[in-house]
Amino acid sequence: MEEWFVIKITDMVTLASTKLRTHRIWTIVFVVVEVLLVTTILTSVAVMRGVEKSLADFGSEGVNGRYMVEAINWRHGSGLENDRKVWDRAEELYEKYTAEHAAMARELGVDYFKDSEEVPTEYIDGERFFNSWTKYGRMALDEARNEAVPASGLPELEKLAEGYDVKQIFEISVKPASGSVRYLENGKEDLAKLARPNSSEQESLFGGVTVLADELMEYYLFPEYQYDDRNIPILMSYESMEKYLELEALPGDAGDEEKLERSRYLEDAARGRVISTCYRNNASRQGVFNAVAIMDEISRNKDNEGYVEPELVYDLPEMPCGAVGVAKDGRSEEQKKQAGLMEEYQKRIGEYEAPEQRIVKFEVIGLVHEVDRGVDLSSQNLWDILRSMTGAAIPSPAIPLSYYAENQEMIDGIFHTDYEDFLGFNEYYAVEFYDAGVAREFLAKESCVVDQNEGCATEEKPFLLAAWGNNSIAIDQIVSIGLRIIMCAIAVLVVFTMVSMGKTVARAIADDRREMAIFRAIGFERSSIMAIYLVYAILIGLIVVILAVVLTVIVGAGANVFFSERVTVFLQASFLTIDPTIRATVFLADGWIFVGILGLVLGVAVISSLVPIWVNMRRDLVKELKTE
Amino acid sequence: MLDGGLLDGTAVCLWGVSKAYGKSGVLSDVNLAIGEGDFVAIVGASGSGKSTLLHLMGGIDRPTSGRVEVFGEDIGRFGDNELAGFRNKIIGLVFQFFYLQPHLTVEKNLEIPCMPALLPKVERARRVRGVAEMVGMEDKLGFFPAMMSGGELQRVAIARALINRPKIIFADEPTGNLDDANTESVVRLLMEINREQGTTVVVVTHDERIAKLADRIIRLRDGGVVCD
Numbered sequence: 001m002e003e004w005f006v007i008k009i010t011d012m013v014t015l016a017s018t019k020l021r022t023h024r025i026w027t028i029v030f031v032v033v034e035v036l037l038v039t040t041i042l043t044s045v046a047v048m049r050g051v052e053k054s055l056a057d058f059g060s061e062g063v064n065g066r067y068m069v070e071a072i073n074w075r076h077g078s079g080l081e082n083d084r085k086v087w088d089r090a091e092e093l094y095e096k097y098t099a100e101h102a103a104m105a106r107e108l109g110v111d112y113f114k115d116s117e118e119v120p121t122e123y124i125d126g127e128r129f130f131n132s133w134t135k136y137g138r139m140a141l142d143e144a145r146n147e148a149v150p151a152s153g154l155p156e157l158e159k160l161a162e163g164y165d166v167k168q169i170f171e172i173s174v175k176p177a178s179g180s181v182r183y184l185e186n187g188k189e190d191l192a193k194l195a196r197p198n199s200s201e202q203e204s205l206f207g208g209v210t211v212l213a214d215e216l217m218e219y220y221l222f223p224e225y226q227y228d229d230r231n232i233p234i235l236m237s238y239e240s241m242e243k244y245l246e247l248e249a250l251p252g253d254a255g256d257e258e259k260l261e262r263s264r265y266l267e268d269a270a271r272g273r274v275i276s277t278c279y280r281n282n283a284s285r286q287g288v289f290n291a292v293a294i295m296d297e298i299s300r301n302k303d304n305e306g307y308v309e310p311e312l313v314y315d316l317p318e319m320p321c322g323a324v325g326v327a328k329d330g331r332s333e334e335q336k337k338q339a340g341l342m343e344e345y346q347k348r349i350g351e352y353e354a355p356e357q358r359i360v361k362f363e364v365i366g367l368v369h370e371v372d373r374g375v376d377l378s379s380q381n382l383w384d385i386l387r388s389m390t391g392a393a394i395p396s397p398a399i400p401l402s403y404y405a406e407n408q409e410m411i412d413g414i415f416h417t418d419y420e421d422f423l424g425f426n427e428y429y430a431v432e433f434y435d436a437g438v439a440r441e442f443l444a445k446e447s448c449v450v451d452q453n454e455g456c457a458t459e460e461k462p463f464l465l466a467a468w469g470n471n472s473i474a475i476d477q478i479v480s481i482g483l484r485i486i487m488c489a490i491a492v493l494v495v496f497t498m499v500s501m502g503k504t505v506a507r508a509i510a511d512d513r514r515e516m517a518i519f520r521a522i523g524f525e526r527s528s529i530m531a532i533y534l535v536y537a538i539l540i541g542l543i544v545v546i547l548a549v550v551l552t553v554i555v556g557a558g559a560n561v562f563f564s565e566r567v568t569v570f571l572q573a574s575f576l577t578i579d580p581t582i583r584a585t586v587f588l589a590d591g592w593i594f595v596g597i598l599g600l601v602l603g604v605a606v607i608s609s610l611v612p613i614w615v616n617m618r619r620d621l622v623k624e625l626k627t628e
Numbered sequence: 629m630l631d632g633g634l635l636d637g638t639a640v641c642l643w644g645v646s647k648a649y650g651k652s653g654v655l656s657d658v659n660l661a662i663g664e665g666d667f668v669a670i671v672g673a674s675g676s677g678k679s680t681l682l683h684l685m686g687g688i689d690r691p692t693s694g695r696v697e698v699f700g701e702d703i704g705r706f707g708d709n710e711l712a713g714f715r716n717k718i719i720g721l722v723f724q725f726f727y728l729q730p731h732l733t734v735e736k737n738l739e740i741p742c743m744p745a746l747l748p749k750v751e752r753a754r755r756v757r758g759v760a761e762m763v764g765m766e767d768k769l770g771f772f773p774a775m776m777s778g779g780e781l782q783r784v785a786i787a788r789a790l791i792n793r794p795k796i797i798f799a800d801e802p803t804g805n806l807d808d809a810n811t812e813s814v815v816r817l818l819m820e821i822n823r824e825q826g827t828t829v830v831v832v833t834h835d836e837r838i839a840k841l842a843d844r845i846i847r848l849r850d851g852g853v854v855c856d
Contacts, residue, residue: 011743018731518727521688522788523716523744525709622689 007528009535016535023508030504031543037493038548038601041486042594043555048482049588055475057582058571063216063394063469067439067476069431070172070468071160072424072456073152079453080144087130090120090140097136104348110341142420149455152462157429160463164442170430173211173404174395175415179281181206181360183244189278189320194285195292205240206277206362209415210395211404216430216469217394221366222271231274231363232411233403237370237396241266244275256573263369264580270364277360278321279414284355287324291316311335321359360414368396394469422455430468436476443473490597497601498608505537506612513616517624526617537609541602549598556587638697639664639796639828640685645694647680647851654680656851658694662844664795667822667829669839672848678832679800681848685830686798687715699795716744720789720827722799722818726781728773734760734784735769741791759787763817779810786817796828797821803838815841 020027059065080086098114105112120137121130131137157169182194183205217235225233242249242262250262280288291314301307315327331339346352370393404411417426433439447465448456456464467473509516516529568584640662647655655677662668662685672678683689684696687703696703699718706714715721728737738756747755760766763783773781782802789797799818803811815838822829831838839845847854 006746007743008746014732014736015729015740015743018729021731515727515729518723519740520712521686521715521721522741523712523792525712525744527709528744622683625683625688 006531007524012528012532012535013539015532016539019508019512019533019536020539023504023511026504026507027540030500031540031547034497034500034544034601035547035551037496038544038597039551039555041489041493042548042552042589042597043587044486044489045593045597046552046556046587046589047559048479048486049590049593050585051482052479053585053588054567054571055479057585059475063219066469067433067436067473068468069433069439069443069465069473071157071429071431071463071465073156073428073462074422074424074448074450074456074464075145075149075151076422077145077451077453077455079451079455080141080148081130081132083144086140086144087121087128089143090130090134090137093139094120094136101349105345108341108345108348110338110345138419142422145422145455146420149457149459149462152457153427154429156462157431160446160461161431161442165434165438167432167434170213170216170432172213172395172428172430174208174426174428175211175411176208176417176426177206177279177414178416178418179279179356179414180285181277181279181414183275183277184320184359187276187320191288191316192292194280195289205236205244205275206234206397208397209234209411210398211401211411212394212398214400214402217366217398217400220368220394222267224271225365229407231361232407233365233399234275234362235366235368235394235396235398235400236270236364238263238266238367239370240397241270241364241367245269256569259573260569260580263367267367270367273364275362275364277362278357279360280321280357281353281355283353284323284357287314287355288316290314291324321357323355323357362397365400368394368398370396424457424464429463436473439467439473440477443467490600494600494604497604501537501540501605502608502612504540505533505609506616508536509533509612509616513619513624516616516619517621520621521625530613530617533613534606534609537606537613538602541605544605545598545602548601549594552589552594556589559587637664638662639666639699640830641695641697642685643695643697645684645691645696647677647684647689648692654851655684655691658851658853660846660853662828662830664699664828665822665826667819667841667843668831668846669842669844670830670832670846670848671834671836671839674834676848677851678848682798682800682830682832686719686721687711688721712744716741717792718795720792720794720797722782722786722789722797722802724801724804726773726778726785726805728781728784728788730773732772733769734765734771734773734776737773737784738769738788738791741788745792755791755793759790762790762821763787777810778806779813782806782810782814783817786814786821790821790825790827794827796830799829799831801832801834803833803835811835811838 056065094117098117101117102112102114118131118134118136120134120140121128123129132141154169154171161169180194182189212235220235236244239249245266247262247266250258254262294310294313295316298309298313309328309330311328311330311332312326313328315325317323317325329336343352399411421427431442433442443465446461446463448458448461448463450456450464519529520526563586564584567586568582571584572580572582638661640660642658642660645655645658645660646653658681670678670681680689684691685698687696687698687706690704698714701714701718703711703714728734729740732740735756738759739752742752742755756769757766760769763786765780765783765787768776768780768784773784776784782805786797786799786802789799797818802818803814806814818829818831819841821827831842833839
């Protein structure tokens with residue numbers, strides 16, 4: 001009788017399929033709900049995978065997708081400005097230097113007026129005030145700040161990053177122009193504009209440069225670019241180029257395609273462009289100011305008979321970026337001697353600067369967008385919030401480190417600072433990590449906390465840390481959270497499937513008790529009947545899986561057809577991509593993940609049906625027949 | 629009381645069979661023998677124990693005490709699976725309410741008992757045709773149960789009981805759900821099977837008209853055989 005232990009699978013399917021019809025209401029309800037759930041999860045997974053792939057593809061450009069943290073040695077705080085010891089020290093410095101200056105003036109025989117030097121502290125209505133912007137006030141503050149927290153640099157950062165898996169550290173130098181660097185409009189220099197205090201629109205293009213590692217810049221460079229010694233290679237922003245070309249900025253609500261079109265236009269316009277500028281140091285610039293001011297004064301008083309022209313009248317240069325000349329020098333020999341002595345006096349006290357001006361040519365080697373990387377949660381538009389998260393930015397205008405290393409003296413002659421960098425904005429670092437999680441941990445654990453009074457840096461935590469270049473660290477976290485949500489949804493699906501499938505099978509068995517008794521009476525073993533209900537559960541699971549796959553494929557195909565192009569344009573405009581061939585993936589059906597989820601659904605359906613099947617199979621055959 | 633052991637030409641033998649459900653006794657010390665090829669009617673009032681007796685003889689239930697032999701096999705010694713196989717091969721069962729699968733055709737319904745026997749497709753088809761012809765349902769093999777009358781359904785149920793060529797058929801109130809015309813038709817069919825196939829037929833009924841058609845009538849009262 002051993003051959004009767006089982007029935008054929010085809011027979012199981014035949015009998016199990018009758019259950020689908022007998023219990024169709026419950027089966028349909030379960031299948032519909034389950035299909036919607038599974039489809040939702042499969043679609044979410046596919047969309048999430050699409051987002052991941054799109055972020056990876058769009059993030060493959062430049063510094064996109066790299067986990068970078070900027071480290072700023074911010075030692076500035078306003079607390080010391082209220083410290084009476086600093087005030088006293090400022091007074092002490094004031095007294096010391098004014099005494100020295102007075103002695104120097106006496107020695108050279110020039111007039112010295114102590115009142116010409118700003119006092120660091122003064123009494124107003126009997127109350128003492130500290131003038132932190134004055135020369136000696138700033139000197140005292142600098143001393144105090146250096147004493148409070150010594151400056152930290154690369155060695156301190158490397159020490160801080162010990163124990164974290166750091167890929168590399170980049171040194172970034174921001175060099176403000178020490179004077180003015182103004183581009184020449186049609187080869188001419190508008191000196192009247194230069195002399196006007198508020199006309200800084202030209203200078204803003206080259207108000208300073210950032211020296212960046214070549215590796216950080218190379219992606220943004222025009223492919224054919226090769227720099228030479230004639231021009232300073234410069235990576236400019238699209239926005240600066242727009243300003244340089246005197247194009248009106250696009251309105252805020254401009255469409256993505258319009259923005260992309262503008263970017264392509266600017267790239268074409270910038271490629272190979274050489275921008276001639278005039279560099280004037282502060283003394284040269286002051287000379288222009290003085291010349292223009294005197295010329296204005298003479299012009300204003302041309303009808304004033306009582307007006308006496310100054311003895312010394314300057315002549316503006318005829319050549320672009322030329323030196324200011326002397327139009328008329330009516331000074332006496334004594335006056336000239338005094339002027340010479342004053343110049344000598346200024347040299348001795350370190351405040352003399354010889355006028356210097358020259359034409360400096362920049363060659364645009366690439367363009368990069370200026371991106372505010374802060375996430376704009378105040379926007380009412382979800383797309384704007386998402387857009388504010390994407391994109392990458394490196395500082396601009398920027399020159400390659402390799403060029404700077406070879407031409408340091410020339411560059412420093414134009415771009416340098418003469419004040420101490422307590423905010424850490426001029427010399428900072430970008431630490432790159434292999435892993436976003438490690439970058440996040442580094443940020444969370446090692447950053448100093450900004451305090452209005454104390455500044456930020458401490459001896460233990462000398463750097464203010466923040467994401468640099470992009471929001472990849474945050475995006476990575478958002479993707480992880482998304483995946484976790486999907487995992488939770490899958491857990492819910494598993495629980496729902498277990499409960500509802502168990503109930504569906506239990507209900508079917510409860511309804512079929514007498515039928516099962518008949519089957520057993522005519523010779524079916526318990527195991528054969530169990531197998532029929534197991535096949536019933538498998539059939540339901542398969543129906544769910546097949547319908548869910550079909551529905552998901554339809555949704556996915558629809559999503560790709562309707563959204564792929566729009567999302568691509570959105571991401572191109574958001575990430576400000578340079579390579580136009582990168583396409584967005586809206587829906588990515590990852591075969592193995594799908595098989596895993598579908599297998600899970602099927603497995604859970606089968607496993608959850610086992611309990612009611614097993615419980616009901618133990619029922620007494622006669623008892624069920626007796627209910628006849 | 630009959631002596632224990634195999635009796636030649638005996639289909640069913642019961643030796644001192646009692647059955648109780650909990651403390652309530654249903655059958656008490658029943659000794660009975662049914663010969664091969666007999667047409668036997670078991671009659672009695674409701675609760676007299678006739679269905680229980682049928683279940684015990686059909687291997688559906690086990691006695692509380694005593695022994696049941698069917699065609700020489702002490703079925704009390706069989707395990708569940710062995711007993712299921714025995715029922716499938718040796719016994720045909722007919723029920724009052726037919727119990728056909730509503731979503732399967734007559735043909736598929738007839739195949740159901742062939743399933744545990746793992747019969748090949750060709751053999752199944754041959755047997756289905758044979759039993760359908762036997763019960764006069766050969767032209768209704770493609771029908772679904774909902775399309776048929778009560779009499780036709782019971783004929784199909786009888787055909788299903790016959791498909792594995794059982795040696796004995798146990799029919800529990802086979803006409804209880806039928807009108808007079810169908811009752812007669814079904815009884816005649818069972819008698820025909822008994823006569824032509826030599827299949828032993830045991831019918832539980834409360835209908836004296838049917839009982840009178842049997843070769844032998846066993847009357848039960850309060851769990852015991854009162855007249856044979």
